Amino acid sequence: MKLEFDPEDDQAFPASRLEILDAFSAWFVGHDHCTKDHAKGVAGDIGLALEWKWAYQDGNLTWWQVSHVMDYLLEWCPRKLSVSPNQCDDIREALGHWFRFLDAGKLLSADGHPVEMLLDAVEVLRDDFIAAMSDRSKFGMAKSLFSLGTDAGADMSDPGQVSAFIEQYNDLTIDERKALLPDHLFAHAGPPMPDRRLAPVILLNDDEISRSLASVPILPKFRDLVIFLGKGRPLTKKGHLTLADARVLVDLLATGDEMDPHYGDLTFRTTSSDNLRGLRLIVAWAKKAGIVRVLHGNLVP
Known part of the structure; x- marks a missing residue:
């Protein structure tokens, strides 16, 4: 139990x-x-x-x-x-x-x-x-109103009489209501409310936007990725970009990856875009930022 x-x-x-x-x-x-x-x-x-x-x-x-x-x-x-x-x-x-x-x-x-x-x-x-x-000084709001109704002769087990009493109470002024109820019900408890006013938003001009873009190189990469995807590009069964798309994106996004790397006389064929660390990271960041998503087996903006 x-x-x-x-x-x-x-x-x-x-x-x-x-x-x-x-x-x-x-x-x-x-x-x-x-x-x-x-x-x-x-x-x-x-x-x-x-x-x-x-x-x-x-x-x-x-x-x-x-x-x-x-x-x-x-x-x-x-x-x-x-x-x-x-x-x-x-x-x-x-x-x-x-x-x-x-x-x-x-x-x-x-x-x-x-x-x-x-x-x-x-x-x-x-x-x-x-x-x-x-002790009425300890009563909460509901119990205080219940006691007031009983004092006024209302049967507080009768919904009709309860409604009539509440209407009478609501017709009173704020000061009249306060006079009938314990002071603690109107006291503010807890810390003061924080100032929720927000500072004005300052819009950047075109030059400032350009400088901002230049200082964050990932943003142009996101833009180029979205343009390349168009209405969407198909993914493999494992959810990776196809090798054909990966070859284009490695150059387009300047990911720093090497397709089919050569070591001396040996060539190691790239068999999955998941092995391309730079491209994989850019796509993962774009997903996290909500710029791209997977929909019905396709990567779409």
Whole structure:
């Protein structure tokens, strides 16, 4: 069973979530002798903690420290969840059951805190957790709007009443909206935005373009290669230029290669254009630059 995930991987954890929670439920039913329905409810609360560990932390569901318990119970849950005090206990106790499950299966990471310390944190934070869950300064935008709607008498489980409340809220001025919501929702977080203005583009005159071309000899070679190819030239089965085309290009592009080199009285026939290093490099660079490409067995511009 996979319990460590890349937080950037959008597929792996969702695909494994059910398997993980089913494994926990089977253990919990056998360990606590509870009903399957009760185990399913606890697993649902554990699922929230695991999604947080994956999406907002490091993705390692076996590595836990007291700081993780504090961040989850005192920061993330108050920002995201709207639950009763009794449900707060369910969420907190479910986290403890997850730690026991990992410990029982010897799955708890040795790099984290021991299970006793984690369970102590779950118990010690009970009152702070309940208080944080009703502390409006910790609410996120969605939870803040939910609370405002409830205060206004709207049934936030009724889509029609939710829509009506949102319309009323949107009719308020910006200052009126800010007065109803926690200040931190409007505070700018993180470093200042970079200045994305671009410098003006200075166009070169013909003389400057000519000097630039002369300083980069590969560019005329690319031009001559494109002119030679025309609508395209066929390649061999291995994807190389034909020897006939290679003979022309060696001279045209001044590649420095020697066709059929002579060594004393011996002549070594060039049997493949792939043996012509200079030509091979020019074609490879042209491909990399997007100047030429292979299409249906032909080299084309």
